[in-house]
Amino acid sequence: MKPKDLASASLLLLFGVALGIWLDRAWLPAPAKDTSPVAPSGKTGKLPALARPPASRPDSTTSPVSPDPAGPPLNASEFAFAFTAALSERNPDTRFMQLIELAERVLPAEVARVLPLLDQVTRRDHRSGLLGVLIGKWASADPAAALTYAQQLTRGPERLSATVTALGVWAAADNSAALAWAQAQPPGTQRNQAFQAVLGQLAEKDPGAALAELKKAGLTSLTSGLHEAIFQHWAETDPTAAAAKALTELPPGRQRDSVLQLITATWAASDPVAAAAWVRQQPDGKGKRELIQSLSDTLAATDPKAAVELALTLPEGGNRHEALAQIAARWASVDLDAALDWVKQLPAGQARNNALINLSHEWAEANPRAVAEYAASLPGGPTQDTLYSAVANQWATSDPASALKWAQALPGADTRLQAMETALTVWAGTAPEEAAVVVANLPADNAKPALLQNFAARWAEDDPDAALRWTQQLPAAAQPAAYEGLVPQLANNSPAAAAALLGKLPVDSREQVAEHILQVWRESDAAAARAWLVGAPLPEEIRQRLLKP
Template identity: 25%
Template sequence: MSSRNLTLIGAVVVASAGAFFAGRMTAPSGNEPASGSAGTMPGKVSSRGGAGESSETARRDGAARDAAKGPASARGEKALAKMQELMLVTDPMERSKAWLDYINTIDPAEFESVVASFRSSGLTDTRMAEYSMLLTAWAKKDPMQALAYADEHTGNRFARNTILTSWASSDPDAALRWAREHHEDEDGEGNPWLIGVIQGIAASDPARASQLLTEMPFSEERGEALAALLPHLLAQGGDAAQKWAESIADDQLKQGAIARVADALAAKDPASTAEFLIRNPGEAANRTMDDVLTAWMEQDKGAAVAYYKALPAGDARTNALRGVANSMAMENPQAAADFLDANAADANNGVYQQFVWHSFGEAPDLAVNYIGKMTNAREQERMYGRILDGWLRRDFNAASKWIGSANLPQPVQERVQRRMQEQQQRQQ
């Protein structure tokens, strides 16, 4: 198979994986998925790519399609007809193979009319892989033309970053130059076009991709770029990914990288991942150690518990306890409660809060008793409110009986009494 075909197949993998660099792939028919946004809104298209397509854009697309249907060459008409024929193929494997073969036959001059026609039929989730392949192939033939079209006719980052990814894989300097020239610096904003460039060079030149990442300011865009780069670093092995994260000078970026690497490696090698977090204390370790221990508990409870008990007193041990207790609570809330009681010296508000959430479904009467062990009054009151509201809706009689016998803080008592009265009135 040619390298060109491999590149196009790679586009399918990227698109099917859930918008590796494009964000969520959900959008109404006719629109592209918004990058890093839950939806699209009409408005001016900016380099941040947050706006959807306007009526004027739709009008221009319609004109382009009309032009394609009018004095188009016989070859162009044949290409459009072939595309429409492929849209009727229902077998996914047959359709993917035929689509790849078709894309390899498109003349550079035909791409604009083909893309316009394809987009006019609606960009559903299931068709995003084909759209990505189409843009990738166009970028291989004429990236500047493809970017000009995307800039005029699309309202978010997906198309342009897909094109940039393809372009950067063959000509990184040119793609990078375009990305920098087409971004206006704003306070707190990262260059969104670097996401595509980083994605394009990550496999062949991870060092350069890492350098581009570290040059970006703290922003949503930098987070997306990190997500695009990380799989390529993980492909080099867990040790290499850990060393890369540890080498980052920017502490904020370093913490984000450590957390993501730990999340990716926890299920594969929880012991090594836990040690990785121990070597790098900080916000990321505090946030992810419990998940690592929970993953470890699923594989080897005895080893995970032994690891927790061998840790010295401190944040790491407390965070490890949270993971152990969470795992126990989902299987046997009473056993988890007994374990917490036996290791109360390591517990804090976060440990008790997580235990309550994880045990409430199976044993609400047990879970609520541990809210009182929280020492932060504000967090305790908030937890009582949320848990007791839920319990009253789920089992009013059992919750009411517990409330009547509990020594609750006055604000909590007043709140739950109001909730009980409201629920009783609704039932009358």
């Protein structure tokens, strides 16, 4: 995705994330596993010593962990007091979760009074997520008022997402009224998104009617995901009819292929044998190959042997390799030992390499030492690098300093760099100040610029101010690489501050970052963004291109 697309996509995603938190706050621990696979015979390799083995994933028979029950409902004054206290939390993730919990507790009638407080939330993505929860609460009691407010928001992505949220809540309560509102909108993005919200709700009750309304809507463009939502609900009750309707109503192409994959995946949940039989009956071609690949992935979680059998009907090549790799990942999540035994008996080649890469995370969680030893037996390349990185990731969760030291001793420059980046990324998320000292004092070799860039970017996701202070005190020669990671992250919440730092980036990195800054800044202050661009430290031809509307 290009930087200029990131802002809008991130905001739409945060609305979904925040609303998902609102609907379901429970989670499950990972299942326990333990395995000790043996490296292939005849392979040798020097493995840097592990100072101590990373901890294998412990057995757990505990019940699912749940957050504390939500507190009592809040009026506007109570929310404001608690909101101010929550803003003082230094950890950004904890702060966001506290604010989301408060938003969930606001009385719907009080939402209009608390919305102005969101201006105090400096992180744009967090503000957008909170707005989504509050608009949803308001719309549950007064959809017309919530919708009116949403349409008056000045930031484009927030306005669109808030409108869709309010309309979706309205549609769940009174679909006919919400549908009439959507039909009355002028052609354009808002009308398309309105139909997505309304017909998505209608599809849950009557997918056939939703499809008929979609055909009558005359949308200016295909609304992303709407056909998929309709046919998924249809497949839950009558997959045979849903598949037949998709074949007759949708023209051949990417969208029909996507819909059919969704139908067969839904079908497989209730009758995998029938779903597989239907897929096998389809005419040969690209669509069928992708259907087999998709369905084998779905089957792997419940019947991996049937999934393998289906995948092997694909011709030798990329589709088969990808299908087998997907099966490996799914299988490993439910039975790692069996998945490893199967992968190791595959013929040497791309299929086995892809499968090893796809199960590396599960394997490293269960037995990182075994992964490290197996990786040492492999020839250098992407498969070995991925396995080593999986070890670094798992080890760094418990002892990042030792994980980094181990990664520094690995053979091969690319292998070392990838494992070191992985360890530092984990460390930056748990103890960034400690990691920052270590990164700054790493040897000044060819790998250090990349390590500085990636570390600064990761730290800036959580605390851009602290990452900036650290970057500013680095030696002058090290600063450009760190700024290259920091500035794009800083732009997400403070485009003006990011713009002031663009000149500190390497010249060949500035164009892409400048585009991202402009995309974000134009949403809140297009005039200021344009004024900055006129004198921005960019080559003239790039500046002129970006100045065009």
